[in-house]
Amino acid sequence: MNQRFKDKVILITGTGGGMGREAALRFAAEGALVVGCDVKTDGNRETVEMVRQQGGIIDTMEPVDLGDPDQAQRWVEDAAAIHGRIDILYNNASACRFAPIETFPIEDWQFTMRNEVNLVFYVTRFAWPYLKRQGGVILNTGSIAGMAGSGPGGAGHAAAKGAVIALTKQLAQEGAEHNIRAVTISPGFVQTPGTAAHAENPEIREMLIARNIIKRIGQPEDVVALALFLASDEASFITGANYVVDGGRTSN
Numbered sequence: 001m002n003q004r005f006k007d008k009v010i011l012i013t014g015t016g017g018g019m020g021r022e023a024a025l026r027f028a029a030e031g032a033l034v035v036g037c038d039v040k041t042d043g044n045r046e047t048v049e050m051v052r053q054q055g056g057i058i059d060t061m062e063p064v065d066l067g068d069p070d071q072a073q074r075w076v077e078d079a080a081a082i083h084g085r086i087d088i089l090y091n092n093a094s095a096c097r098f099a100p101i102e103t104f105p106i107e108d109w110q111f112t113m114r115n116e117v118n119l120v121f122y123v124t125r126f127a128w129p130y131l132k133r134q135g136g137v138i139l140n141t142g143s144i145a146g147m148a149g150s151g152p153g154g155a156g157h158a159a160a161k162g163a164v165i166a167l168t169k170q171l172a173q174e175g176a177e178h179n180i181r182a183v184t185i186s187p188g189f190v191q192t193p194g195t196a197a198h199a200e201n202p203e204i205r206e207m208l209i210a211r212n213i214i215k216r217i218g219q220p221e222d223v224v225a226l227a228l229f230l231a232s233d234e235a236s237f238i239t240g241a242n243y244v245v246d247g248g249r250t251s252n
C-alpha cells in the first residue's frame, strides 16, 4: 500500500460513519496518524475498531459537539497533544435540517448554521496555530447544494455549504504565506448513514441515479479518493479550489 501520509497527523471530524469513517480508514491505511471525533459514540467506536483491525493508528474522542466552541477548542488541543502536531485537517462533520422557506423554523436555520458552518470555523480557527508551524492542508466539505441550491427545503443547507466554499477561499488566501493549502470537496448525493433514508427508498434512489451522467449512487470512497489526492504533496499547486464529485449531476 502507498504510504503517502506516513507519520502525518490528520484530524478528521465526524468519524462516526459515512465519509468520515471512510477517510479514517483510507488515511490510516496510507500511514497517517488519525485523530477523529464525533458527537455520537457508538459509530465512532466501531470506526476505531475497523482502523485498528487493518493495522492503522487512530485515536478518537466522543461525544464531542463541535458546534460548541469550547468543545471544539478542547478537541483540537487534545488531538494536537497526542502526536504533538497537526498536518492535515479534514472538516467532514455536519448536520442540517430541511423545511420550505416560508415556514423554515428559525431554530432549524440556527441549527443548520451551527452544525454546517460554525463548527468548520471553530475547528479551523483553533487548529490554525498548529498548521502554521510547519504548513499543512485543510480539506473542507462543501456540497453541490452550496453551488446550485439544494432542492425543496434546502435553504439552510445551500446557504451553509455556500459559506463553506467561500470560507475555504479565504483560508487559502490567508494560509499561503504559512504554506497552508485549503480546498473544498463538494459531493453530490452519496450513500451514507446520513442519507440512508433516501438511498434505500427505491423511487428516490431511481430519481437520484437518473440525474447523474454516471448511472449509480456516489459512495464514500468516491469522495475520499479525491481527499487523499488533495491532501497529498502531488496537489501542492492546488489551493482555494472547489472540487465536485457528483457523477456529472451539475455538469449540464
Ligand SMILES: NC(=O)c1ccc[n+]([C@@H]2O[C@H](COP(=O)([O-])OP(=O)(O)OC[C@H]3O[C@@H](n4cnc5c(N)ncnc54)[C@H](O)[C@@H]3O)[C@@H](O)[C@H]2O)c1
Residues within 6 Å of the ligand: 013, 014, 015, 016, 017, 018, 019, 020, 037, 038, 039, 040, 043, 064, 065, 066, 067, 091, 092, 093, 094, 095, 115, 119, 141, 142, 143, 144, 186, 187, 188, 189, 190, 191, 192, 193, 194, 195
Ligand atoms: N452524503 C451526501 O449525499 C453528501 C452530499 C454532499 C455533501 N455532504 C457532506 O459530506 C459530509 C459527510 O457527510 P455524510 O453523508 O458522511 O454524513 P453523516 O451524517 O453520515 O456523517 C456525519 C457525521 O458527523 C457527525 N456530526 C454531525 N454534527 C456534529 C457535531 N456538531 N459535532 C461532531 N460531530 C458531528 C455525525 O454524528 C455523523 O457521524 C458532510 O459535511 C455533508 O454535509 C454529504
